Amino acid sequence: MKVCIVGASGKLGQYMVRHALERGYEVVGVCREESVEKLDAFKGLITIVPGATDDAEVIKRAVSGCDGVLVVLVPRGVHGYSTGTAQAVLDHAPAGARLIFSCGWHITLDGRDVYSWKLKALVNVFGPLARLARFADLDDQVEACRRVFASDSRWTVVRGSDLEEGESQGLPVWSRHVGDPILKSNITRRVDFALFMVAAIEDDELVHEAPAIVGCRTPSALAHAAATGGSVSPISA
Ligand SMILES: NC(=O)c1ccc[n+]([C@@H]2O[C@H](COP(=O)([O-])OP(=O)(O)OC[C@H]3O[C@@H](n4cnc5c(N)ncnc54)[C@H](OP(=O)(O)O)[C@@H]3O)[C@@H](O)[C@H]2O)c1
DSSP: OEEEEETTTSHHHHHHHHHHHHTTOEEEEEEOGGGGGGGGGGTTTSEEEESOTTOHHHHHHHHTTOSEEEEEOOOBTTTTHHHHHHHHHHHHSOTTOEEEEEEETTOOSSSOOOOOHHHHHIIIIIHHHHHHTTSBOHHHHHHHHHHHHHSOSEEEEEEEOSEEOSSOOOSOEEESSTTSGGGTTOOEEHHHHHHHHHHHTTOGGGTTBOOEEEOTTSHHHHHHHHHTTSOOOOOOO
């Protein structure tokens, strides 16, 4: 199994590199030139293709021969970085490859998510401010995901809850819709977000799904498990 990790030098990316290596996968990492040294711990273990993740030529080279592509979608700047990254992967990944994209709960696949006032306020207040400061453009991630959802590739869009650091608690649980009780705790260890992304490569049930995830040891996940007889398997509302 050969996988490409686009955005390998970030926090989520580095965890994904570790999980992929632990599974014995061959790993190609893409990251910005100035971030290559963040991957020094993996020297000799992975191939690094330096460059902007929205550069079609960089992506074309990096994804060649890959069975899976893991993409960290970050809406940094106001020049469509996420959209360019997603499009480059959609255009150049080998036919039939598993494509796994990361984003936040604010992305919706079918419009049936129910958001808390806190998340709505964050998107409605932080979003415009971040764009004004030219720091980030949340709409860019929305457009990137819209293109992924419309593609006929074998995609999965993993929607992360709030994140925290800490040791792995195991594979997060998921649901199709934000607002479902299982997700109420709204917290996932970043290391486990990465675990879910990597595990999705070999989970065909997640093809064309946009799972919203939450830590498997959180109160809401445990309450769901107790209510369903101890099972912490995904629910499909
Ligand atoms: N943070 C959260 O609470 C949260 C919650 C839910 C979902 N998520 C999702 O989780 C994923 C990872 O997010 P994260 O917050 O944990 O961050 P992260 O893993 O540290 O990743 C940040 C990424 O942004 C890149 N980056 C930073 N500055 C940049 C710039 N000026 N131009 C271009 N790229 C730049 C980094 O590349 P370099 O290494 O080159 O700097 C890195 O690949 C994202 O898809 C995000 O939507 C995050």
